[in-house]
Amino acid sequence: MVSISPLLSVRHLLALSLALNVSLMLSIILEKAKLEERVKGCPMKLEHTNISPFTGDGEITDNDETIINLDHGNPTMYEKYWQQMGDRTTVVISGWQFTSYFSDIKNLCWFLEPELAEEIIRLHRVVGNAITNGYHIVIGTGSSQLFQAALYALSSDATEPVSVVSAAPYYSSYPVITDCLKSGLYKWEGDARAFDKTGPYIELVTSPNNPDGFVRQSVVNRSGGILIHDFAYYWPQYTPITAPADYDLMLFTISKSSGHAGMRIGWALVKDEIVARKMVKYIEVNTIGVSKDSQLRASKVLRVISDGSGLAHRFEGETFFGFSHRDMELRWYLLREAVNKSEIFSLPDFTPEFCNYWSRVFEPLPAFAWLKCGDGIEDCETFLRGHKIWTRSGRYFGVSPSFVRISMLDRDPTFNLFVKRLSRIRSPE
Amino acid sequence: MVSISPLLSVRHLLALSLALNVSLMLSIILEKAKLEERVKGCPMKLEHTNISPFTGDGEITDNDETIINLDHGNPTMYEKYWQQMGDRTTVVISGWQFTSYFSDIKNLCWFLEPELAEEIIRLHRVVGNAITNGYHIVIGTGSSQLFQAALYALSSDATEPVSVVSAAPYYSSYPVITDCLKSGLYKWEGDARAFDKTGPYIELVTSPNNPDGFVRQSVVNRSGGILIHDFAYYWPQYTPITAPADYDLMLFTISKSSGHAGMRIGWALVKDEIVARKMVKYIEVNTIGVSKDSQLRASKVLRVISDGSGLAHRFEGETFFGFSHRDMELRWYLLREAVNKSEIFSLPDFTPEFCNYWSRVFEPLPAFAWLKCGDGIEDCETFLRGHKIWTRSGRYFGVSPSFVRISMLDRDPTFNLFVKRLSRIRSPE
Numbered sequence: 005m006v007s008i009s010p011l012l013s014v015r016h017l018l019a020l021s022l023a024l025n026v027s028l029m030l031s032i033i034l035e036k037a038k039l040e041e042r043v044k045g046c047p048m049k050l051e052h053t054n055i056s057p058f059t060g061d062g063e064i065t066d067n068d069e070t071i072i073n074l075d076h077g078n079p080t081m082y083e084k085y086w087q088q089m090g091d092r093t094t095v096v097i098s099g100w101q102f103t104s105y106f107s108d109i110k111n112l113c114w115f116l117e118p119e120l121a122e123e124i125i126r127l128h129r130v131v132g133n134a135i136t137n138g139y140h141i142v143i144g145t146g147s148s149q150l151f152q153a154a155l156y157a158l159s160s161d162a163t164e165p166v167s168v169v170s171a172a173p174y175y176s177s178y179p180v181i182t183d184c185l186k187s188g189l190y191k192w193e194g195d196a197r198a199f200d201k202t203g204p205y206i207e208l209v210t211s212p213n214n215p216d217g218f219v220r221q222s223v224v225n226r227s228g229g230i231l232i233h234d235f236a237y238y239w240p241q242y243t244p245i246t247a248p249a250d251y252d253l254m255l256f257t258i259s260k261s262s263g264h265a266g267m268r269i270g271w272a273l274v275k276d277e278i279v280a281r282k283m284v285k286y287i288e289v290n291t292i293g294v295s296k297d298s299q300l301r302a303s304k305v306l307r308v309i310s311d312g313s314g315l316a317h318r319f320e321g322e323t324f325f326g327f328s329h330r331d332m333e334l335r336w337y338l339l340r341e342a343v344n345k346s347e348i349f350s351l352p353d354f355t356p357e358f359c360n361y362w363s364r365v366f367e368p369l370p371a372f373a374w375l376k377c378g379d380g381i382e383d384c385e386t387f388l389r390g391h392k393i394w395t396r397s398g399r400y401f402g403v404s405p406s407f408v409r410i411s412m413l414d415r416d417p418t419f420n421l422f423v424k425r426l427s428r429i430r431s432p433e
Numbered sequence: 434m435v436s437i438s439p440l441l442s443v444r445h446l447l448a449l450s451l452a453l454n455v456s457l458m459l460s461i462i463l464e465k466a467k468l469e470e471r472v473k474g475c476p477m478k479l480e481h482t483n484i485s486p487f488t489g490d491g492e493i494t495d496n497d498e499t500i501i502n503l504d505h506g507n508p509t510m511y512e513k514y515w516q517q518m519g520d521r522t523t524v525v526i527s528g529w530q531f532t533s534y535f536s537d538i539k540n541l542c543w544f545l546e547p548e549l550a551e552e553i554i555r556l557h558r559v560v561g562n563a564i565t566n567g568y569h570i571v572i573g574t575g576s577s578q579l580f581q582a583a584l585y586a587l588s589s590d591a592t593e594p595v596s597v598v599s600a601a602p603y604y605s606s607y608p609v610i611t612d613c614l615k616s617g618l619y620k621w622e623g624d625a626r627a628f629d630k631t632g633p634y635i636e637l638v639t640s641p642n643n644p645d646g647f648v649r650q651s652v653v654n655r656s657g658g659i660l661i662h663d664f665a666y667y668w669p670q671y672t673p674i675t676a677p678a679d680y681d682l683m684l685f686t687i688s689k690s691s692g693h694a695g696m697r698i699g700w701a702l703v704k705d706e707i708v709a710r711k712m713v714k715y716i717e718v719n720t721i722g723v724s725k726d727s728q729l730r731a732s733k734v735l736r737v738i739s740d741g742s743g744l745a746h747r748f749e750g751e752t753f754f755g756f757s758h759r760d761m762e763l764r765w766y767l768l769r770e771a772v773n774k775s776e777i778f779s780l781p782d783f784t785p786e787f788c789n790y791w792s793r794v795f796e797p798l799p800a801f802a803w804l805k806c807g808d809g810i811e812d813c814e815t816f817l818r819g820h821k822i823w824t825r826s827g828r829y830f831g832v833s834p835s836f837v838r839i840s841m842l843d844r845d846p847t848f849n850l851f852v853k854r855l856s857r858i859r860s861p862e
Contacts, residue, residue: 078534086529093528097730099737100515102695105507105688145574145697145720152719156614177718184718185585186617259534266531266725268574289606289613290581291574295724296695301526308528 072422073394074411077214077371081413082263085327086305093308095301102296112277113284115293116143123306124271127261128248130310131325132360133238135250139273140280143294144287147236147257147270151208152181152290154253154272157282158206158230159189169196170208171223172402173215173374175234176409178208179402195402196223203228209251210234212243215401215409216352217370219243236260241328243368244359252276260371262305262324263413267298329362332369335412335419339373342427348379349426373410379431384408391429393422501851502823503840506643506800510842511692514756515734522737524730531725541706542713544722545572552735553700556690557677559739560754561789562667564679568702569709572723573716576665576686576699580637581610581719583682583701586711587635587659588618598625599637600652601831602644602803604663605838607637608831624831625652632657638680639663641672644830644838645781646799648672665689670757672797673788681705689800691734691753692842696727758791761798764841764848768802771856777808778855802839808860813837820858822851 086093107117121141128134144150159166168182172195182192193199196207207229211220214237222231233251237243239261254273259265274280287293312323343349354368375395377384383405385397398407412419515522536546550570557563573579588595597611601624611621622628625636636658640649643666651660662680666672668690686699703709716722741752772778783797804824806813812834814826827836841848 076534078532080532083529083532086527086532089528091527095526097524097526098515098520099518099522099734100512103507103509103512103515103692105505105694107695145724148718149720181718184715185614188615188617263532265534266536266722268720268722268724286613289577289610291578291697291720293695293697295574295697295727297726297730298724301726305528 066421066424068425069392070421071392071394072418072425074414074418074422075394075396077260077411077413079259079263079265079371079413080415081331081419082328083415085322085324086263088322088327089308093301093305095304097297097300101300105293107293107296107299112140112280113142115284115287115296116141117296117299117303120269120299120303120306123303123310124256126310127306128273130313131240131245132248133240133245134235134254134256134273135248136273139275140277142272142274142280142283142287143299144270144272145291145294146259146268147234147255147272148177148181149287149290150255150270150272150283151178151232151234153283153286154232154255154279155182155187155190155206156286157279158232158253159204160282162189162204164203165189165191167191167193167199167201167203167205168208169193169199169205169224170210171196171220173213173398173407174208174402175210175214176396176400199224205229206232208232208234210236212237212368212370215372215396215407216374217243217354217368217372218352219246219368237371240325240359240361241332241369242371244357244366245361246357246359253279258302258305260413262302262309263328264302264305267302268295269298269302325361329369332412333366335423336369338420338423339412339426342423343375345427346429348377348381348429348431350376350378369412371411371413373412375408375410377406377408381432382406387432388429391425393425495850495853497854498821499850500821500823501847501854503843503847503851504823504825506689506840506842508688508692508694508800508842509844510760510848511757512844514751514753515692517751517756518737522730522734524733526726526729534722536722536725536728541569541709542571544713544716544725545570546725546728546732549698549728549732549735552732552739553685555739556735557702559742560669560674561677562669562674563664563683563685563702564677565702568704569706571701571703571709571712571716572728573699573701574720574723575688575697576663576684576701577606577610578716578719579684579699579701579712580607580661580663582712582715583661583684583708584611584616584619584635585715586708587661587682588633589711591618591633593632594618594620596620596622596628596630596632596634597637598622598628598634598653599639600625600649602642602827602836603637603831604639604643605825605829628653634658635661637661637663639665641666641797641799644801644825644836645803646672646783646797646801647781648675648797666800669754669788669790670761670798671800673786673795674790675786675788682708687731687734689842691731691738692757693731693734696731697724698727698731754790758798761841762795764852765798767849767852768841768855771852772804774856775858777806777810777858777860779805779807798841800840800842802841804837804839806835806837810861811835816861820854822854 107115124141125136128136144153165188168190170178179192182190207222207224209220209222209231212218213220231251233254235249235254236257237260252275257270258267272283309324313325340351343351352374356365356367358365377387381387385395385408388395388408395408395410397405399405536544553570554565557565573582594617597619599607608621611619636651636653638649638651638660641647642649660680662683664678664683665686666689681704683702687696688694701712738753742754769780772780781803785794785796787794806816810816814824814834814837817824817837824837824839826834828834
């Protein structure tokens with residue numbers, strides 16, 4: 005047998021043990037790094053924005069050549085907030101999830117994931133912008149699909165095409181969606197204020213309104229009418245929450261509430277069971293339900309918003325609505341300043357109202373700026389195109405081309421470049 | 434200064450170091466457990482199937498009371514495979530991903546995620562079931578939406594509604610989808626074999642066919658016709674891949690290829706650029722694109738299928754198509770055995786063909802069984818309902834109610850219960 009000195013033996017053991025410690029520590033560090041990579045590893049798709057980055061102290065270099073595209077209401081402004089939240093809203097979906105078409109066969113809306121239904125109800129309760137008690141939730145691939153589902157549900161028994169109207173300026177997609185397939189069930193009849201046909205009609209009430217941001221009520225005041233309320237923008241970053249809405253058919257979308265347009269998730273709150281069933285039928289025929297991956301993700305995002313927005317936490321820092329409201333206030337301040345400087349544009353004036361959610365009075369901060377060109381400029385869209393600012397002409401919204409709609413929800417560099425360039429635009433003469 | 438014995442000191446250090454060893458090991462074990470929980474923690478939604486589990490040696494207890502619902506083609510059979518794959522197809526999506534509507538503004542289909550486009554092309558190359566070179570890929574919320582997009586694209590310039598036909602038995606959703614909104618652009622005209630109207634028409638060719646599994650060609654052989662090929666089932670688990678398809682407009686869906694029906698992802702391969710652009714326009718109007726979360730997940734699933742299905746790996750064990758083909762062969766064997774035992778049902782006979790993918794001859798193994806009731810049973814659906822087996826009557830497919838369509842893609846317990854019960858059914862007299 006080999007004799008080993010006890011001292012050497014203990015020293016050797018110590019050396020071995022220390023070596024093991026080093027190896028274990030390295031293993032932990034590597035494991036964490038792998039986890040980080042896994043959680044954050046899906047690369048962000050950045051659009052080709054042509055935007056020069058801020059230089060040094062926040063100043064932007066504008067060569068007047070960069071195209072600033074604010075035609076769509078692409079809510080990329082919110083990306084920054086969700087980045088700050090790190091992995092709080094990260095979802096992990098296993099390969100074996102969602103092989104089935106069905107989410108909950110006991111629910112009227114059989115393709116609605118139960119956890120999303122819960123989070124929708126919870127968020128409306130936290131924000132106080134809609135009653136959910138006594139309503140059926142119908143989920144859709146964005147609220148555009150739900151608008152079509154509602155048109156179908158409200159007209160499927162009609163013998164003549166039902167008239168569809170909305171007060172101008174109305175959302176530019178309404179006429180396109182309504183008449184796209186030349187349906188025999190419904191027909192676009194334009195400005196609700198000019199509507200004088202007899203027979204049944206559907207009136208779309210968007211409040212706050214897209215494009216102009218004003219709070220709205222229905223305008224056609226006669227029997228035979230059914231209302232669809234589009235509440236895409238009835239959230240506390242955009243407008244004072246004055247009361248929980250409780251209309252028959254109300255549409256919401258995650259694109260404009262949390263800013264996740266790429267998820268394509270919207271929901272309807274529907275009072276009448278038969279109408280809800282018909283809407284479900286339309287979505288079944290149109291797309292056999294709604295992506296469950298996005299529903300899962302939407303439920304997580306709404307949960308994090310609600311968690312941070314409860315009364316107890318509301319003023320403790322960067323809640324989602326806190327961030328968004330602050331950013332919208334800043335953007336509207338900067339925009340009004342730029343408009344004042346240029347002297348040829350004007351913006352709507354809004355009446356401040358008391359918001360139950362913020363418990364204070366504030367002025368609406370719409371997701372779109374409804375800009376009017378003065379100084380005899382008849383086609384505002386073309387005029388701004390000359391300055392490489394892309395907007396959407398008033399004519400798509402059923403009004404004069406002296407107006408344009410401009411998205412207020414793009415990323416910071418784009419928005420800052422926009423107000424800077426706008427402030428330098430002078431009269432064409 | 435305190436004097437420390439060198440021996441004690443080394444021993445103390447050893448004790449400390451060993452304690453640290455234990456602590457680090459525990460930390461690693463706990464970290465791994467947390468990761469496991471995170472990756473696998475999203476609970477699986479199990480539908481209420483009413484199915485008794487296998488008892489002991491694989492025998493099923495059938496009390497003849499359990500409802501066996503095989504009306505829908507719900508592909509839950511595939512869940513087992515993806516569970517076996519563990520986290521190979523797990524996706525992690527961060528909260529800040531997909532705030533934008535746009536995936537790739539340089540692509541004709543601006544809402545198609547580039548990595549999904551790549552994986553679609555790769556899978557078709559690996560499987561050899563379709564040519565992709567020279568085609569535009571249009572992504573859809575399932576292939577139902579793409580069918581509607583194709584109808585719109587092929588009829589939007591028509592002055593009269595274009596006739597839409599398909600040879601009976603045809604997919605039961607075609608007439609419902611086509612006539613749902615009473616479109617002025619197109620109109621369902623039923624069985625293509627009986628079609629004798631003049632003017633432009635669209636013929637739907639589903640191959641292999643839903644419901645009966647036969648390989649098909651167009652049947653209306655005259656000018657003025659445009660074909661839509663629905664290739665939902667042209668995959669090597671269902672049918673011999675005899676040649677890469679290269680028709681003008683071809684539809685595919687992930688529901689029936691990988692089995693992820695809940696993702697709602699389909700794609701079209703479209704030769705003509707104008708048709709592709711119009712299809713994109715329809716999807717823009719209908720749902721403003723397609724869930725990016727599901728696109729990301731679909732690209733990962735298709736990548737794993739292709740990785741395992743290349744020539745080098747094809748015979749090395751449980752590839753996706755290997756698993757699926759083996760399972761379908763077993764199911765069709767069990768079904769034919771049950772049908773033979775019962776003596777009152779019959780099934781189609783298929784001609785074996787050489788499959789380029791498997792490099793061997795085999796007989797089609799359709800995703801649906803097209804069952805005929807004999808013995809004077811006129812309404813096969815009602816007859817089977819009496820035995821608590823839910824199927825879909827032939828009359829929805831434009832043929833006799835003596836036929837029913839039965840899904841072959843449900844989970845094992847449901848399928849096994851079904852064949853067991855079917856084998857015991859005897860003539861009603």
